[in-house]
Amino acid sequence: MLRGGQQECATAAINKYLSGESHFFCQATPGAGKTVLAATIASRLLELNFVDLVLCFSPSRTISDGMKTTFSAILQRPFSGTLGSVGQSMTYQSLQFVDDEFLHALKRYRVFAIFDEIHHCAGSETGGGNVWGKQVLAKIQNLASYTLALSGTPWRSDTLPIAMADYTNDLGTLRVDYQYSLKQAVADNVCRSPKIVLVDSNQLSVVGKETSQSFTSIAEMLKRTGNSYLHVIHNHDAMEYLLRLACEKLEHLRSQTPNAAGLVVAASVEHALHIKQLLTNKFGQSTAIVTYKHEQPLAEIERFRNSNQQWIVSVGMISEGTDIPRLQVCCHLSAVKTELYFRQVLGRVLRVNSAAPQEAWLFTFAEQSLIEFAERIEQDIPEACVWMEREVSASTGADESVFNLVTGNAASENDPTGIVAWKAGSSDLLSKQDGKHSDELSLQAFKQRVISAFG
Template sequence: MSAPSRPLRSHQRSLFELVAALARGEATGIADILAAVTPGGGKSLLPVIAASRLIAAGLVDRVVWVVPRDSLRLQAEEAFADPAWRSALGHSLSVRAADNSPDPSRGLAGYVTTYQAVAAAPALHLAEMRRHRTLLVVDEVHHLPALADGETGSEAAAWSSALLPLFREARLRLLLSGTLERADGRRILWLPYRQEGGAPVPDIEAPGWAVIGYSRAEALAEKAVLPVNFGALDGEASWLEGGRTSGQARVGPHRLSGPGPSATTRPALFTALRTGFARDLLREAFYATRRLRAERRRKRGLTAADAVRGLGKLLVVAPDQASAQSYHAMLQAWMPEEQARRDVRIATSAETDAHAALAAFRLTPEPAVLVTVAMAYEGLDAPEVAVVAALTHIRSRPWLEQMIARATRVDPHAGDYADQHALVFHPDDPLFAQFRARIETEQATATRPRKRPTGAASPEPRPLARETDEGIVPLESNALGLRYAMLRPGPSVAMARKEARQAAAEPAPVPPSRVERALRARVAAMVTAQAVEDEAELRRTGGAPLPHRYNAVLKRLFNNKSRAAMTVEELEAALAWLERNRLQDHLHLLDGDSRYAWSVRRRWAGAERRPGQ
């Protein structure tokens, strides 16, 4: 088997050589391939390499590629249809983005589906796996929790339950991920584990497994990804804190860049993302993108009216849908009306044309600006993204790595590699600073012991909680100063592992009661945040106050336990569920519920008595 004519990256060459060995019968005993590739490093070609070689060798008949979101199905189809790679690899395979209709492959070499689709029709997909010798490709496998860890009732657990029989039935499995850890500390489905430093880590030397790694350092050395320039914007924020029983007091102003994470870090960040600071950071990113596009037009001798690829685009990541709408309106207000309609789009789950907006942003010269919340941060293949406005509250390392990777892809239309870099504007808070320091020292995708977090799967700021005693009400914020820091390569993997072990061996003592209080407050805040968002979007269906209804729904979902009665593990599970699901979609659980009706009557009776007290 000759090597492809088009150059491959080191991890792509490794997979090519591995499947060639499988085809020759030399790599016996290998049934699972794990590709741990740094975000933006080019995972999407790996299924094409594997499928084209293995089908040609007669080891498998079909490929089934499972992705976490519907928006990624089209990109998977494009990977197989890319004419340059079809020529370089000498293949003519095609796959189709399938729904749950019968015969999903329709005579092609396979199909692409989603976790959600498999969970909705597991028998259909299992029958397909049994009908053909199948290469199963699971994209972003870290989204799937190991069922042995006891997670039940969540959407992710349902995905794992539906996909596990497919894992068992597949002839070969190719598992793809940009991170070998879940933010909630749970094991990943199907991966083998061993104990290291008292913590479970993936066993990369397990029998029957082949592991292909591609670190950020390797990707930078091969010019597969772009260096990152961080624009950290400092600011200060003020808010009201307290609830109905204790009254509200003004807090602040507090600097975002205060010394180390503290009790004010998340409230200040939450306030900043919804007040004047957000406008200031968005403006910095907007004008940086405009300057970049003007400079590239000048170098290429283009006029302002020329719509061409490679000028650079701006991705805005908002903390919630209401903020996304606000940012979208701000951006449009800074442009002439016609240009605003052409250049600025929004893609959230509430928008009916979200997938069309994503496709246009990826594949056409215009629009040049996309505002989103989460649906475009992971796996979005849009090499023209050069600037990211990181107006997000999430501070988990895997999530942030995925976000900045949207701008680190090399744009083939933008000229020389040396003239490109990613520019990420972000709040200069200690939590983001910690993330930036970590990715500077953790330059490789490596397994290592880690301290289990005491919070949710993706740490959240305290959302708007006007109906809770623990809540805050944002007042005002403003930007103070901007500084830039170019991402530099860090120490070796061995040093990063040593530092991680030391950090894991010296956890800061936290009293259990404080952990429980903090988790209860965050659950309450997240419930109220969903209620506020849904009321703002006119999704309310009438009846009792929405926060009360949502709290009742959450209680029903978690064995009728109140937050006060939940254990730490149950509170963590509730946080993880709230991060992935909307309570609005489960209001039917209250239909005909006499306990809920009784609590509503009591609440309304109390409300009627209070004015006359």
């Protein structure tokens, strides 16, 4: 049975299609149940005999497989693209391998095409875009009788316009047919109200080859020295402090909800292995790991979803669209610092389940952009993310932030001459330059600030 917001959106979409329009754009916060919504709309169009086939497109195998399962269950028909099935779930990447024979076959049917997380597709009929966006516009949109575009975060880090989206001519503001905000979802008990913990230090110093500087916050140090944020997220003692806070929170939640779990989003495979070692050896946590280098990561995600393990550490595998409702704690330790990615990561712990209490916690460091993202989490589509009309050059591939998530390689940052030193206390030989310096961290210097949304 659909929830209130899903029912409203489904009705609005069907009514628009009945009026003769062919496209519907839904913006719904991560965790609001967009896949079930889309499958329900597809079911109604099939019942009305408006369409013959349903095609779903999404940005990853994880999401694609999830959509296949959900659509098959709701439509009560096979959804594998084989003989006797009512449709197929595909990734955007696979569009570039679709041949003319497949497209020619589609012309014989009335197709309902669903584009999940459409912000991965950039471009317009008159401007530039990436490969996925152009493929959507050129190959699929014109063949479909009806289209549905979905996004929880309808903007792009490169500010290119989203494929199939409608913008005002003056400010470039996105027009949507239906919007379901995080505030609405929290009020309807569809999503958990998030609490974001920003970990900082008031005793930092940067030790260079010839100079030493002291600072009272991570943001100040990064701004004044040009040091890389990678120095912070790779510092052993900094990670240990943040992970200890997260483990304590998860332990509290598991005292009331025994299968509550946590997610750590890491910056690289090496980083993920270090985090797993800390969680397992230092804190005695049962921990799974999924990266693009591990065999059968999708099977590992499925095992974790149905297990009682405490933590899963991920590199680019559980950031968007992955449904693991028992996740209630998340550590954002990625080097990707875009608002789109921040909100998608937060979305992994927002989905409600039958557990109590329904708490969602995200732990990260107090880097300036992350502070700003946390402070405006109640603003559904931040003004900073509104697309502005400007000249753009055509891209030959996916945008950089998406590429980095797929490959697991964080966007490069210039490493400075100096090295971050967290004063006093213990030392850690994680980050050396010329074999002369190392990061030093004082745990007593840490502090944290909690931002509670909709409180």
